[in-house]
Amino acid sequence: MTMHIVVLGAGYAGLGAAKRAARRLRGTDARVTLVNMSERFVERVRLHQFAAGQELADLPLRGLLGGTGVELVVAGVTGIDPGERVVRLDAAPHEVGYDVLVYALGSGADVDAVPGAAEHAFTLATAEGAARLRSRLAALPAARSVAVVGGGLTGIEAAAEFKETQPRLEVQLVCAGPVGDGLVARARRHLHRAFHRLDVTVREHTPVAEVGPDGLLLEDGGELPADVVVWAAGFRVAGLAAAAGLATDEQGRILVDATLRSRSHPEVFGAGDAAAAHVAGGVARMSCQTSLPMGLRAGDAVARLVSGRDLRPAGIRHLWQNISLGRRDGVTQFSRADDSPLGPVLTGRASARYKEAVTRGTVWRMRHPGPCRPGA
Ligand SMILES: Cc1cc2nc3c(=O)[nH]c(=O)nc-3n(C[C@H](O)[C@H](O)[C@H](O)COP(=O)(O)OP(=O)(O)OC[C@H]3O[C@@H](n4cnc5c(N)ncnc54)[C@H](O)[C@@H]3O)c2cc1C
Structure with missing residues (x-):
């Protein structure tokens, strides 16, 4: 019997899978x-560069899939019926049946976190959101x-990218806690030096209560006027998996075991931001660094399942927090598998x-997804 594997989402996780x-x-x-809803691969980790006005490489999915035999369907997923093993789409062919499903629909900006963010704030989490912000920033007077x-x-x-690319703008970074919470002191000191050099105003311990048309209303009752508000305070996952009855966590990420297989539906696998994969000490942070390996491991797992072989633990781990501060500065803090910080920190041009090498390497890996270890 021909097995049909359907992968939902062509981001780092889905394309890899x-x-x-x-x-x-x-x-x-x-x-x-x-x-996938678009015919292009979106290099999400560069969307702040795009919004700032920089050009990104054009990466059509058909080009990235050339020679693989993978069939691309460009449509939005509107529902999943695990009983019938059918995915519903908003465009032709409107339905697609599966034997094995990989759920990798990623995440979006958490604009329901405070009132007014959905109406008044711009976001960076999707290509469409970043494009709207790009147009708005370009149209702003000095x-x-x-x-x-x-x-x-x-x-x-x-914040760093906007100010470096468009120095005429007054950029403020507003956060509820300290900026770069979770980074070691040396890394945080470097962040503050970079923001001082760039002339970005940092407002730490300033929780936002509401976003309005003219700026921010703060929890302490104060107001912070702004011509443009960018909401970059967390990601959230669409409700499709939960609506379909798949086991999910409180964020809507599908619950998977160590092999990335759904805890409720054994014919479903999860990868990327939309799946709650376990790393040592907890659940993987939503990130490209875990999404691509999860996608590759989900692809391995699906192939093993279809070939009647035992599944293996995916072994997902964190490596670092790699933060750009414009094009010529950054902070790289190396991490343990559980995302806790290790001592060494790389700063500046290095x-x-x-x-940049990691980001380019990620696209290279999307073109050449291995396997590198025989039988891995
Ligand atoms: C500005 C920015 C900078 C970042 N920088 C970093 C970084 O430096 N390092 C890092 O590790 N992470 C970074 N991230 C996070 C990283 O981009 C995500 O964690 C990563 O993209 C998740 O990969 P994914 O494949 O799960 O989801 P995505 O990359 O979001 O891919 C999901 C895909 O599914 C498609 N899709 C979604 N819904 C539907 C639907 N209903 N129907 C059809 N298709 C659908 C989307 O169009 C997309 O193609 C950054 C994110 C942003 C926004």
């Missing part, structure tokens, strides 16, 4: 279909203010070069 599964199953009669909310990696990178 589809290509890896197809490669593993080459020469068998298994089919792999990849469903000396207009941009408030980036979120002291995590995305907020830090965005970190910027390292991050």
Whole structure:
């Protein structure tokens, strides 16, 4: 019987999973279909660069899939029926049946975190959101203010990139706690030096209560006017998996075991931001660094399942927090498998070069997803 593997989402996880599964199953009669709402691969880790006005490489999925045998369906997933093993789409062919499903639909900005963010804030989590922000920033007259909310990696990178690319803007970084929480003291000191050099105003311990048309209302009752608000305070996952009855956590990420197999539906695998994969000490942080390996391992697992072999633990681990501060500066903090910080920190140009090499290497890996270890 021909097995049909359907992968939902062509981000780092889904594209990796589809290509890896197809490669593993080459020469068998298994089919792999990849469903994605756009026909282009979105290099999400560069969306702050795009919003700032820089050009990104054009990466059509058909080019990245060339020679793999993976069939691409460009459509939005609107529902999953695990009973019938059917995925519903908003465009032709409107439905696609599966024997094995990989759920890798990624995440979006958590704009429901405070009132007004969904209506008034710009976001960076999707290509469409970043494109809207890019147009808005380009249209702003000089000396207009941009408030980036979120002291995590995305907020830090965005604030630095906007100010370096468009020095005429007044950029503020606003966060509820310390900026770069979780980084060691040396890394945090470097962040502050970089923001001082770039002339980005950092407002730590400033929780936002609401986003309005003219800026931020703070929890302490104060107001922070801004011409543009960018909401970069966390990601959230779409409700499709939960609506389909798949076991999910409170964030909507599908619950998977050590092999990335759904805890409720054994014919379903999860990878990337949309799956709660275990690393030593907890659940993987939503990141490209874990999403791509999860995708590759999910592709391996699917191929093993289809070939009647035992599944193996995916062995997902964290490696670092690799933060760009514009194009010429950065902070790289190396981590243990559980994401806790190790001592060494790379800063300045060395970190910027390292991050650029990792980012380029990720796209190279999307083109050549291995396997590198025979039988891995
Ligand atoms: C500005 C920015 C900078 C970042 N920097 C870093 C970094 O430096 N390092 C790092 O590790 N991580 C970084 N991240 C996080 C990283 O981008 C994500 O964790 C990663 O993209 C997750 O990969 P994924 O494959 O799970 O999801 P995605 O890359 O989001 O891919 C999901 C895919 O599914 C598609 N899709 C979604 N819903 C549907 C639907 N209903 N129907 C059809 N298709 C759908 C999307 O179009 C997309 O192609 C950054 C994120 C942002 C926004």
